[in-house]
Amino acid sequence: MNDSGPVSDLIVDANWLADNLLDSSIRIIDTRVGFEPRPPGPSNFFQMKEEFLKSHIPGSTYFHMVDDLSDPEGLFAFAMPHQSKIWKLLSLAGINNQQTIILYGNAVTSSTHRCWWVLKNAGVQDVRLLDINFEQWTELDLPVESGESRFPVSDFNGGPEEHWTATKQDVINSLDDPTVKLVNSLSAEQFIGQGQHYGRPGRIPGSISVPATELIDFSSGKFREWEAISSIFELAGAHKQDKLITYCGGGIAASTTFFALHVLGFSNLSLYDGSLLEWGEDPDLPLELD
Structure with a gap:
């Protein structure tokens, strides 16, 4: 390209x-x-x-x-x-x-x-x-078409996996590790345990709140100005020297937060794939409420 x-x-x-x-x-x-x-x-x-x-x-x-x-x-x-x-x-x-x-x-x-x-x-x-x-x-009246394009089958050979996935055990270990910050990507309402939840309401202890909805205009699909997004992370307490794990309900909103952090040059990143759907199923794992 x-x-x-x-x-x-x-x-x-x-x-x-x-x-x-x-x-x-x-x-x-x-x-x-x-x-x-x-x-x-x-x-x-x-x-x-x-x-x-x-x-x-x-x-x-x-x-x-x-x-x-x-x-x-x-x-x-x-x-x-x-x-x-x-x-x-x-x-x-x-x-x-x-x-x-x-x-x-x-x-x-x-x-x-x-x-x-x-x-x-x-x-x-x-x-x-x-x-x-x-x-x-x-x-914008840009080109569109109908139907379905067909392409010859290829032999895709990719590179090594990025290892951007955090497991439940990784998150458990992070609870006692001050060098790791958990970034909750759900709404401010969900962060305090209200609104829609995923089995059990609340957030993983010690999390900071950066709702994915604050980073993007969902009507257009455009991200906000990157300087504004950088300020949102800074005010929430996310810094480039930190190890950050993003999570949400099921790893979807957390992908928006992960992408934004990646664009901004944060390099020590992972996403808790199971997020609260997995965490909330285990009654022995803690959740915080306000």
């Missing part, structure tokens, strides 16, 4: 993409999902393949966060799948690891960030986000 256009390291300008849709070094993935909360358990992120077939960015392939990029046999909802599943999925889609993958979604923005995190965690070399969602793309 030629980076001479207005493309950041991880976020791609929509007009630039519209001008480069025929570039064979780029592959575009549509990650749109519908959303239905189902407290006190995991929310329902349902497929939008029919909507994709009616209209999408030209050349896109559809991946579903749950069916394609989660482990159906995992110990908790939305669990990170094995690397081999990701590589097979990409091979069947005709994608190779020399191509740049650009993801876009809809107003359920965190699901797109989750797809980015899963792909990168599985050793996919170059994965980026479109700077706006599909609704904004159509409002």
